[in-house]
Amino acid sequence: xxxxxxxxxxxIRTNLEIYLSQVPxxxxxxxxxxxxxxxxxxDAGQPRPDIMLLDIGLPGMSGLEGIPDIRYRLPEVDIIMxxxxxxxxxxxxxxxxxACAYLSKRASLEEISxxxxxxxxxxxxxxxxxxxxxxxHFSGAPVRxxxxxxxxxxxxxxxxxxxxxxxxxxIAKQLGLSPETVKTHVKNIYRSLHVHNKAEAIQKxxxxxx
Numbered sequence: 001x002x003x004x005x006x007x008x009x010x011x012i013r014t015n016l017e018i019y020l021s022q023v024p025x026x027x028x029x030x031x032x033x034x035x036x037x038x039x040x041x042x043d044a045g046q047p048r049p050d051i052m053l054l055d056i057g058l059p060g061m062s063g064l065e066g067i068p069d070i071r072y073r074l075p076e077v078d079i080i081m082x083x084x085x086x087x088x089x090x091x092x093x094x095x096x097x098x099a100c101a102y103l104s105k106r107a108s109l110e111e112i113s114x115x116x117x118x119x120x121x122x123x124x125x126x127x128x129x130x131x132x133x134x135x136x137h138f139s140g141a142p143v144r145x146x147x148x149x150x151x152x153x154x155x156x157x158x159x160x161x162x163x164x165x166x167x168x169x170x171i172a173k174q175l176g177l178s179p180e181t182v183k184t185h186v187k188n189i190y191r192s193l194h195v196h197n198k199a200e201a202i203q204k205x206x207x208x209x210x
Contacts, residue, residue: 001120004049005031006038006066007082008058012105016053019109025117034058035066036181042073049077051119053112054099056083056090060181064090065152067097068188078119082112091130093152101125150192158185163202 003026007013013031021029028047032038035058042048052070056063067079080101081094091102101119103112104127115125126134151159154175161171168186172179186198193209195201 001025001050001116002027002047003029003051003053003116004038005029005053006033006035006058006063007031007053007055008033009055015109016112020113020116023113023116025120035061035063035069036178036184038066039069039073048074051078051080051116053080053082053116056081056085056094060177061184062152062154064093064097065154065185065188067094067099068191069184071098072191080115080119080125082107086130088134091134095134102130103127104130151189155185155189155192158182159189159201159205162186162198163205 003020005013005016005020007016013033017029017031020026030041030046030049032041035054054063054066054070058066061069063081063083070077070079078101079099080103081091081099082103082105083090084105085091086104094102101115101124103115103125107115107127111127118125157175158171161174166174168179168182171177172182175182177185189201190196193201193204195204
């Protein structure tokens with residue numbers, strides 16, 4: 001399999017690359033520091049991944065925000081979240097967006113390798129503590145209530161700026177992003193809200209449907 005890793009922490013990224021490059025079933029390991037760099041590499045014709053390790057807390061577009069774009073361009077890729085975020089809403093958001101596995105960064109390199117093997121064989125995998133949270137959620141056990149949220153916090157912020165009449169350039173400066181990243185956020189907002197343009201998105205926001 002071809003494995004890609006999107007992780008901004010250099011030491012974690014390097015350790016993963018060195019260890020996983022020695023796994024027999026993995027043909028190649030390619031690393032990226034952000035979703036934007038990964039998408040640019042795919043557009044430039046670099047080999048596509050079969051499986052991806054994706055962090056959530058990334059510079060620019062977060063891992064959660066990036067899943068729809070990655071799935072849109074690479075519908076066959078299996079996405080494994082590898083992150084420090086273990087909150088229930090993050091886990092559910094990632095799984096609902098299309099991730100097939102969720103690992104804590106506290107997992108050992110051996111566990112990460114095993115998880116990749118399970119996913120490559122067509123299965124799914126979660127770290128034990130994370131799996132327990134999901135079981136409690138669906139069994140109706142008393143866990144912290146999770147409010148359904150159509151958009152991520154960053155997407156909601158971008159949408160509010162659009163409602164206020166700000167341009168992509170202004171929003172980019174305010175959030176410390178590139179205009180292209182803002183455009184990607186807006187595209188994902190349209191997809192999540194099932195709308196086709198800014199006017200329809202603003203209407204949904206004004207009606208309280210976001």
